[in-house]
Amino acid sequence: MQDIHPETPNHFSLPRRISRLGQLAYNLWWVWNPEGQMVFSQIDKPLWERLNHNPVAFLRKVDRPKLNAVTNDRYYLDFYDRVMRNFDQYVKADSTWFQHTYPDLVNKTMAYFSFEFGLHEAIPVYAGGLGVLSGDHLKEASDLGLPLVAVGFVYNQGYFSQRITEDGWQETRNLVLNFDEMPLIPMVKKDGSPAMITVDLPGRQVWARIWTLKVGRISLYLLDTNVDANSPADRQLTARLYSSDPEIRIPQEMLLGIGGVRALRALGYDPALWHMNEGHSAFLVLERALELVNQGMTFEQACSQVRTSNIFTTHTPVPAGNDQFPLWQMDKYFGQIWPQLGLTRDQFMDLGRQAQAWGDTFVMPILALKLSDQRNAVSELHGQVSRRMWRFLWPDRREEDVPITHITNSVHAGTWMARRLRMLFERYLGTDWLQRQDDPDLWAEVENIPDGELWAVRQHLKRKLLNFANERIRQSWLAGQVHPVQVVAGGVLLEPYSLTIGFARRFATYKRGNLVLRDIDRLMSIVNNPSMPVQIVFAGKSHPADEPGKLIIQQVYRAAKDAKAGGRLVFLEDYDMNVARYMVQGVDVWMNTPLRPNEASGTSGMKAAINGVLNFSVLDGWWQEGYNGENGWSIGNGVDFSDPNQQDDADAESLYDTLENSIVPLYYNGRTTEGFSSDWLARVKESLRTLGPQFTMRRMLKDYVTQLYLPALQSGGVKPVPEA
Numbered sequence: 001m002q003d004i005h006p007e008t009p010n011h012f013s014l015p016r017r018i019s020r021l022g023q024l025a026y027n028l029w030w031v032w033n034p035e036g037q038m039v040f041s042q043i044d045k046p047l048w049e050r051l052n053h054n055p056v057a058f059l060r061k062v063d064r065p066k067l068n069a070v071t072n073d074r075y076y077l078d079f080y081d082r083v084m085r086n087f088d089q090y091v092k093a094d095s096t097w098f099q100h101t102y103p104d105l106v107n108k109t110m111a112y113f114s115f116e117f118g119l120h121e122a123i124p125v126y127a128g129g130l131g132v133l134s135g136d137h138l139k140e141a142s143d144l145g146l147p148l149v150a151v152g153f154v155y156n157q158g159y160f161s162q163r164i165t166e167d168g169w170q171e172t173r174n175l176v177l178n179f180d181e182m183p184l185i186p187m188v189k190k191d192g193s194p195a196m197i198t199v200d201l202p203g204r205q206v207w208a209r210i211w212t213l214k215v216g217r218i219s220l221y222l223l224d225t226n227v228d229a230n231s232p233a234d235r236q237l238t239a240r241l242y243s244s245d246p247e248i249r250i251p252q253e254m255l256l257g258i259g260g261v262r263a264l265r266a267l268g269y270d271p272a273l274w275h276m277n278e279g280h281s282a283f284l285v286l287e288r289a290l291e292l293v294n295q296g297m298t299f300e301q302a303c304s305q306v307r308t309s310n311i312f313t314t315h316t317p318v319p320a321g322n323d324q325f326p327l328w329q330m331d332k333y334f335g336q337i338w339p340q341l342g343l344t345r346d347q348f349m350d351l352g353r354q355a356q357a358w359g360d361t362f363v364m365p366i367l368a369l370k371l372s373d374q375r376n377a378v379s380e381l382h383g384q385v386s387r388r389m390w391r392f393l394w395p396d397r398r399e400e401d402v403p404i405t406h407i408t409n410s411v412h413a414g415t416w417m418a419r420r421l422r423m424l425f426e427r428y429l430g431t432d433w434l435q436r437q438d439d440p441d442l443w444a445e446v447e448n449i450p451d452g453e454l455w456a457v458r459q460h461l462k463r464k465l466l467n468f469a470n471e472r473i474r475q476s477w478l479a480g481q482v483h484p485v486q487v488v489a490g491g492v493l494l495e496p497y498s499l500t501i502g503f504a505r506r507f508a509t510y511k512r513g514n515l516v517l518r519d520i521d522r523l524m525s526i527v528n529n530p531s532m533p534v535q536i537v538f539a540g541k542s543h544p545a546d547e548p549g550k551l552i553i554q555q556v557y558r559a560a561k562d563a564k565a566g567g568r569l570v571f572l573e574d575y576d577m578n579v580a581r582y583m584v585q586g587v588d589v590w591m592n593t594p595l596r597p598n599e600a601s602g603t604s605g606m607k608a609a610i611n612g613v614l615n616f617s618v619l620d621g622w623w624q625e626g627y628n629g630e631n632g633w634s635i636g637n638g639v640d641f642s643d644p645n646q647q648d649d650a651d652a653e654s655l656y657d658t659l660e661n662s663i664v665p666l667y668y669n670g671r672t673t674e675g676f677s678s679d680w681l682a683r684v685k686e687s688l689r690t691l692g693p694q695f696t697m698r699r700m701l702k703d704y705v706t707q708l709y710l711p712a713l714q715s716g717g718v719k720p721v722p723e724a
């Protein structure tokens, strides 16, 4: 069936000398290689900013005279040639870590499934942390040369964009994405028509076409039901992320799991392992079993085969957070399928059944746990929580023997670390430092960076954040969309010499975005201390159906508008990867206040840490293992109260105490003539030294390879015999 290929993207009309920009635009390599962005932005910087750093849109819109101008610029052309050389060398991939380490396995295929991928702000098909983790996974898989392919959705309305009303209420707008202005390449058949797969839904077949995104050396395939062959309702199935309507969610998950397997088969792949990133794709285990049942195996035999090459990563620390469906709804969608698997209804439902107070549900993580031999949680603490949560599936085991291990999340350094800081690292740690990013000895060398230079970069990044906030709110003001007080809440009064704290995440109640407001008078006296002022920059969206979450945004926004805060509390609208980058790079302290143990891992604090920002967080998720007493600060002491109100009181008290007695004085006291505190920078270096090697992606991906992927690969995988 290998008659499917990527359609050659329409390569714009570019001057011949720089025509390969078209090719560069269609490979996300530029996302984590600053020179790959500069080769576009240098042509027309304002346009580049206005188009959200999107090279495909940029090349469609840039003026021909601007393009002609650079073809007469020797410096530009030298730069262009160098960038293209680096790109070619990277994509060629003739000496990657994986090739060196596992030469026997380079011909295997690893398949990675996720409901969302956060690769860049110009491709808004992610909602938050899970997507960004998947995106970072692909980028590092590319860097290491893993033979990996990935499957997900391109949601044609993307995730919503956020506006805040004058009264602090979140409004949501759904965009319609223009695929022609995204680096999406259609997969087509020999005759040029779109490559499609089908999935059976009650009373109908649904079609999905396949797009691809090139992520360095990796291909990500994205399904899309917006095709003529579908009914108007089915065309909308992949319009948005995380619908709360099961009549959309079940079909979506069938498309991802079942359709995803079919798409890989249609493209000619025969993966030797199948990694489910969270339970949304778990129906893939059924499709794989069905392939073998259709060849004559019993369901039992089929399962014992596919299990060895299935890998499941769980991200959910609370039972209510698990993706699940009422059985009556499963009847509707799977009534045709269990007979094909040779199962009765009960046998089928038992694959995912969990008793709930309101009746049994079919729980996607249970299906995935039962049909995967390799299972992991995403931090040490989350491992413990998961083993406790799922122990009932292994009733004869002790909790510590429940077969769910953990691999702590991490972040892709090339994507998240500021260019200025990368340049400083190149100077003091060596130009190959990214290749050694999981080596603790490398990070110990941050001691060699002169304090003054490190401080200058930190101040530069803070100014960039403030300029960004200013410019954004200026645009809204110009457009006449905001009330004057919103200009203050948007950050115009921020200034670069004040200790600046960042708090950005999804506004869900457990994240307690309002914890810092618990004693507002105490907060105001901290913020407005005339000799030691403090600023707090907030950002984050709430799921549109999450009313309590939206109320927390409103509470924060009202505090930011209040004249008492002096413009030192700020809310940046429309949190996305772009806002995240400015924030994790530009603040001094990254604050996180989840209610333990609800934060499975958290990753924004890691992005902050590798930029020389200090973490100040509840000992939940990754920070429980990252914090060593010297490399940041904790909120609370790791003791859990049963009464949430008491917990909030204790945590808020601890938060204020640490701010007043440790963080603020350390930042302001004992400053050198150059204007910084050496003790502060010593802590920054301790943070870089200890957290850098642990929480950048190379460590994580190598752990996945050695702990989970190799056992699956070595078990052989299963190759279904092609139909005659």
Ligand SMILES: *Cc1c(COP(=O)(O)O)cnc(C)c1O
Pocket (backbone or CB within 6 Å): 127, 128, 129, 130, 132, 504, 505, 506, 575, 576, 577, 580, 581, 601, 602, 603, 604, 605, 607
């Ligand atoms: C990193 C990131 C997240 C996840 O951050 P957490 O610390 O896990 O809350 C969410 N959204 C965006 C846009 C991000 O960049």
